[in-house]
Amino acid sequence: MNVSIGTPRLLFDFHGGIHPPQNKTLSNQRPIRPAPLPAQLILPLNMHLGAPAKAVVQVGDLVLKGQKIAEAQGAVSLPVHAPTSGKVVAIGPRPIQHPSGLDAPCIVIEPDGREQWCELHPLPDWRTCCPPSALIPRLREAGVAGMGGAGFPTAVKLSPRAEHPIEQLIINAVECEPYITADDLLMRERADQIIAGIEILRHILGPQEVIVGIEDNKPEAIEAMRRAATGTGIEIAVVPTKYPSGGEKQLIYMLTGKEVPSGGIPAQVGVVCHNTGTALAIHRAIVFGEPLISRVTTLTGKALREPGNMEVLLGTPVSALLDAAGADRNRIGRLVMGGPMMGFTLHSSAIPVVKTSNCILAATAEELPPPAPEQPCIRCGSCADVCPADLLPQQLFWYSKNQDLERAQQYNLMDCIECGACAYVCPSHIPLVQYYRFAKGEVRKEMAEQQKADRARQRFEARQDRLAKEQAEKEARRKARLEGSKPAAASGVDVAALKAASLEASAAYKAAVKALKAAEAEGSDQVAALASEVEQLKAKADAAKAAVRDAGPAATKTTPAPATAEQPAAEKADDGAARAQKMKALKTAFNMSHKQFKEASAALEHAEREGADNLDELRKQVERFQLKADKAKAALGLLVDQAKADMRASGSDLKSLKIEAAQTEAAARQKARELEAARVKGDDERIHVLSRELDALQREAQVAAGALKAATDEQGLADA
């Protein structure tokens, strides 16, 4: 232990953990190599956690190295930059780094090989040039995301929160997952840059202490980091090798003894945790102004002839890397992105390397054999012994398997970090993490559905309210119209009530007719009684109808319709409305009687066939209905003709009527002005003459207006 950094930190051991074979020597024997420039770079718009970016280039555009090609959308999002100069050849769905195997929108760039940088904005004097918080937007613009695994936008993590002052800044250099050596090599070769990045982080966050956590299986990296950190006050803490000590919450507990609350973030306990790769990216983004366009990725596995670490441009397809590492395609049993514990199988080697891809594992079938068949749980409890999150994996397994999501959540399913330690030790080979992932997905789905249901309920209720309001308004308007057009209400005749009564009576009548017909068909004895009842009901219905018909015109006008030439012109306006109403009533009457006529004739026919006794009576009925229908029709025809004649007689289509009305009104106004002038002069005789003339003119204007209104009503009727 280096004495110059003081006494070694007191470590807190977290519960559980496992010691899988490291397999790190496979890839940490060679220095970092640059990866070859591939034929195409595929840049997913969603390389980070959060909202996907929005493309700001078009197919065919020429882009420079480091140029922004997609804009961040929303608070938790990051832009995407061109990793090299070249031409945008496609923007569209491509397979991406996701266990679902779904395609997602990507920008495809064909490199031109010139590696021509766009204009950068370096900030070597970041300590003095601006306030620390001004550096955060730069990190966002540079697209810096957490490079450890989740890819959370670094700028969001650094944004100050007044309620949580940061006490410890922890740099996660543990790299506990087997096979992966990217951070190890990075620290060996670029410790200075990492420390510089950590200095920037410290400048922004202002923590009390800065701790770099490194697993003790990386002595060279520890040595390099210690050397680089000398005199900076940055503490290099060595933690014992145990999987998953690199888990954020586990590392925080080990180094500080603080536990991140369930469902919370480290900032709540005054800690911020960043990855070594992220620190390097921050250094490059601030000091050189370079956006995040490349990363160090471990290429490992026994199917590779030359495993090692490569500096890879983001968007490089995995297949290009495999070729560069001398992959024996026939020997690859499984291609995994990430480590063997937490990574996922790639379904295609065309998938690109993104900001979070720390490892490509091309394992042979012997190395990662297909999993043994799942066997029943024997309740051995090994999983609970190794769970680093202090959960009860066995209980979670039961509840997840039975989709008892409520109980699973009670057992803190959502706190599972999916490290796979439980599945690793399970003697029954139960794919426990799969169950937890499934249950977590179900929980999220249920939550989303609940949200959607709540929204649907709100919208449904809002709609119901709106419909009710509309209905009420309509009702109010209808009432207003009824009252306005019918002073009948004043005369005490309730037309609506009469109508309702009439409808009811006719319904009763119809029902009775039906019953009668049925009785006739069956040859029942009750025919006579029913027939008399029908007669009665009919009389009632007719009476009600008559009342309605009488009430209609009576309400508007006392004199019946015969519109003659002698009729005072002033009444014509009323006359039009009355006629319209009468026509409507007549139409209804005609329809009714016609229907009755048809019904009666049908009954007659029926009776004739059956040879009933009351043929004469029925015949009479038919005749009566026919007569009535004819009468109604004739009256209707008469009215229509009359209306038409009226229109023609007054020589009026609408237009001329309008003109006439306007003219008479203008004349009346003119006279009124003259009268006023005469009054001023005090010419009594003239006043007398003029006022008489004005009266006449005003009457004329009224007549014209009435005619116009009648004509419009008529037109409206014709339209309807």
Place this chain on the structure above:
Amino acid sequence: MTILVAVFALLALAAVFGALLGFASEKFRVEGDPIIEQIDALLPQTQCGQCGHPGCRPYAEAIAAGEEHNRCPPGGETTVVALSELLGREVLPLDAEEGSALDVKRVAVIREDECIGCTKCIQACPVDAIVGAAKLMHTVIADECTGCDLCVEPCPVDCIDMVEIKPTLGTWSWQRPPGVGSKPDNLIPVVTL
């Protein structure tokens, strides 16, 4: 004398507590029937009317009034089970006309170049998820559509399709492992060498 004191003391207590209870029953009165709210919260709010009621809330009221709680096909078995638990009733098999409920979520999509702008679907939509105006093209707000099917029937030109919702990166989730004896595909164990 002592007996009188006891009687008065008890009477006084009774009066005080009676007044307290009376006050509490006024002050903390529960408006409406909370069970209807609880039932409504469990229904899927598709407002599809497949239960025979014009919306989820009317059905919730009907359930509270004693109607069977197995008439919600969009909710499926899970809703029946949840309602049974809430109401303390027996779990009934789902009473759906098409046998079993459709498990896939759907969303209405208007073939826009065929839409004649009749507004019939807008009137039919229980959650106002269709926008458009008379004689202008209509379209469905996919996020708000509950997949209730009610707009399909009124369309005079049959230009509305019910389309299955495909999983996206945001909505995709892991499948349940098949269980004992199976070999899951995506499991990545590390073998001691």
